[in-house]
Amino acid sequence: MGRKTWFDDDGMKKGEWTAEEDQKLVAYINEHGLCDWRSLPERAGLQRGGKSCRLRWLNYLRPGIRRGKFTPQEEEAIIKLHAVLGNRWAAIAKEMENRTDNDIKNHWNSCLKKRLSKNGIDPMTHEPIINNLTVTTTNEEECGSSPTNTSLTTEGHFSSSPSGLACLTSLTTEGHFSSSPSGLARLLNKLAAGIASRQHDLDRIKNILLDRKITINDQDEEGLRRDQKIGEEDDFLIWDDGEVRRYMDIDPMEYETTPYDSVLYESTQILDHLF
DNA sequence: AATCATGTCAACCGCAGTGCG
DNA sequence: CCGCACTGCGGTTGACATGAT
Incomplete structure (x- = not known):
């Protein structure tokens, strides 16, 4: 899955990351640690923007990230945290074990939000929905x-x-x-x-x-x-x-x-x- | 089997916050 | 104080996967 690769006007590669690119990024960070994202791509031999590298690292390559299906306990935790923190995904992610904000946000938007609505709960307020108000x-x-x-x-x-x-x-x-x-x-x-x-x-x-x-x-x-x-x-x-x-x-x-x-x-x- | 709808997830974009000269 | 560069965040998009009809 992912987006097709293309090059923007500045010659920066966009879209899906290849295994080779992942390897280069991981190798560079393992050797030099996290530093200036802007200059990192060039130093790591990547034709990517700093933002793209940062996102790839934080959401995919970073060690310890949990991926895949959310457990019922995790879902419950997300719902509870969302009731307090709202759409502050980064803050919610900090309370979860090794889940990325992107992952949580995706799961909320694609699954939990609809599930709450279906059950008559307003996903924004976490209150029962009352019509025609x-x-x-x-x-x-x-x-x-x-x-x-x-x-x-x-x-x-x-x-x-x-x-x-x-x-x-x-x-x-x-x-x-x-x-x-x-x-x-x-x-x-x-x-x-x-x-x-x-x-x-x-x-x-x-x-x-x-x-x-x-x-x-x-x-x-x-x-x-x-x-x-x-x-x-x-x-x-x-x-x-x-x-x-x-x-x-x-x-x-x-x-x-x-x-x-x-x-x-x-x-x-x-x-x-x-x- | 084909088509359509919905779900999933990686990645992009734009904006706000922050630090620094 | 101001402007610029950089970082981080949240919203959105796009492509593939899966399920329903």
Whole structure:
């Protein structure tokens, strides 16, 4: 299997690797170790691009790679990890024993995703699929778009186009809405999906968030209101730009200047704490 | 037996993140 | 701070394999 070989405009060979090429690549890496991928092909006597060599090594030639059929245990692990990490295949691969991200991704797309759908589970949210659900986008002003009615796609998750961190994520027990493609938005979506799929642990989750909030909000009226709001919204979490920063113990004076990376880091800490 | 649909998997492409000068 | 080069990641493609009709 594989693709036919051809040469691109720069004379680089593309497509399926031959046994001879594999041998050259392995021999070179065994002798010199991994170094600069860009210059490696020339030094190894290969008419390939550095990217192609890297991919071949990581996904095929690297020692210890497990190939072939996935065991039921592995499949279960992938599904569980996907529920938490989403399509972060590299992160999922790190949790699996010697499986490549490409392998996991292929197996998910060709098999597991369809199997979940067939069983009435939305493969994106890992929630039961409910048909004919429609939601209206909140925070339309901050999103810079007119009110948007967003319907479930055939895959059972929401997709619309408002931009901006402010309209990050809203989640109900019935559905899932993702409006921003940013890494933080996706991460929080995963967090929200994880929370939704673990309703019985909601108290624990709230405690973690509230504990963190108390440290900055006990003298803050708005914080008290938010505490009450959380209590009222067991099943409906809305994350916006400001709230995300507030939850992460970021000083209000620094809302506008705190790098998203810091927020992302904090989100990861919470995820680690939860799962 | 032939054709079509679906599954599998290797590889490519484009983009984002990171490091360095 | 900026631009460039490089790396790594996720989405997608393409070709073969297999199963269904």
